[in-house]
Amino acid sequence: MRTRLASALLLAAVLIAWEAWCRSGRVSALVLPAPSAVAGTLWGELASGRLWPHLRVTMTEMVLGLLAGTVLGLGAGILLSEWPSLHRVLRPYVLASQLVPKLALGPLLILWFGFGLTPIVVITALICFFPLFENTLTGLDQVEPAQRELFRMLGAGRVRTLLRLKLPSALPVILAGFRVAIVLALVGAVVGEFVGGRQGLGASIIAAQSVMDSSLILALFVVITALGMAVYEAARGLEALILRRYARD
C-alpha cells in the first residue's frame, strides 16, 4: 500500500514538474506539449470516437498475431523437442529466421499480402513465435529424467508422456514465454503499422508526426502503454489461474 502511494506520488511529481516547465515558456509546445494539453487531446480523441477504430485495429492485429505466433511457437517447440534429430537439422534456420530484423521484412510482406491487416499480423506472429518456441523447448527438455523413466516403466507412450508429464511440467516456463510474447505482440503490431499500416495506433502516430502534432503522439503513447499494461495483467491473471491447477504446492 505504502509503495503504491509512493509510486503514485512520484508520477504526480513528474507531471507537475513537466507542466511547470512547459508553462515557464522555456520550451515550445511543438517540441514538448504540457501534460494538460496531452490530456486534453486524449479526451478529445476518446470523446469524438476517433480513437476507437484505431484501437480496435491494433488490438485485432495483436491478438491474431499473438495467437498465430503462440500456436506456431508451441507447435514447433513440441515438435523439435520430441524429435531431437529434426531439432539439430532445423535449429540454425530457426535462429536465422529470428535474427532477420522483422521490420526489414515489412516491405516484402506488403508486396506479398498488400497493405492492411495481414502483413502486420504476420510480423507480429513472427515476433511472438520465438519466446514461445524457446521456452517450450527449454521447458520440455527440463523434465526430470527419473520421471521420464517412471512413465516408461508405466508403459506410457510418446503422446501420453507429452500430455501427462512433459507439458504440465513445462507449463510455468511456457507461460513465462507467453508473457514475453504478449509484450512483444503490442510492439510488433504498433511498429508494424509504422511500416505498412493505414489504420491503428502505430499508423496514427505516423499520421500525427506528418502534421507535427506532438500532443497527439504523446496521447497515443498513453493509450498504447495502457493497452500493454491491461493485456499484460490479463495474461498474469490467466497464468495464475492455470498455474493454480498445475501448481507445485
Place this chain on the structure above:
Amino acid sequence: MPSDAHLILDGVRYRFPGDPLETVAGVDWAIPRGAIHCLLGRSGCGKTTLLKLAAGLIVPDEGRVRIDGKPLRGPAPGVGVVFQAPTLLAWLSALDNVLLPVSLKRRPQAPDRAAARDLLAAMGLGDLAERRPAALSGGQQSRVAMARALVTEPGLLLLDEPFAALDALTREELQDDLLRLCASRGTAALFVTHDIAEAAYLGDRVGVMAAGRLVHDGAVPLPRPRPPGIRYDPAFGAVCRSLRAIMDGAAPAIGRAA
C-alpha cells in the same frame, strides 16, 4: 537356479556406451515368488544398473532377464518400481499420484479409487489423500511413491534406495510398512540399498555387489516376521557384522552360503 522363480537374472552383462569397463559384469540371481532380496553395495558398484536391467529399462548386452518365465524385451509390465527420489507429479494430489499407473491406461473407476485410498490409509496417509506433494514431508512422499508402485498389485517390486534420503526413524517405519504390505500381498521385492542394517532387516537373502559382480549371496538367518525390536538383537548385529566383513573383503570370489 529355481525355474519357477519370479525374477531370474541369467548371466546378465551391461556396459554403458563409451565406458571401458562393464557396469554389470555377469550376474546370475533369482528371486522366488513372495521373497524379498536385498542387493547391497557401495555407490557405483552397479546395483542401480542391475535394477534397471531387471526392470527392463535397459537391455543387457549379454544374458537374459526373465519375469514369470517370460524373457524381458522392454519395460516390464506388472512390475512396480520405486526410485531413489519419490518422483511424484507436483500438480497431482497424493491420491491422483497413487492412481497414476491406472490413469495412464484408462479412466480410474470407483474400485481403483477405493484401492488407492486403502493403500494410503494402510500407510497412515488416509487424511492426506487430497494434498499435493509439496505439502507432504519427505517420508510421506516416499510412502505415496510406494503406494503408487503397489496400486496395480504387482507380483514384483523393484526398489532403488527408496528411503536413503530419510531420517533414521522414518526409514525404520517405512521398512516396516514395506514388510507388512509385501507379506500381506505376497509381493516379491528386489531392494537395492547401501545400508547394511536395512538389507539385513528387510531381506530373506542379501546379495553383495562389487565392481559389477555379485560377490556374495546368502540367506539372512533371522525369523519372519521380523519384530522391529530385532534390530537391537545380538543375532541381528552378527548378521550386519558378517555383511560388513564381506563388503570390506570385496575379494570378488562368489561365496554361496545356504
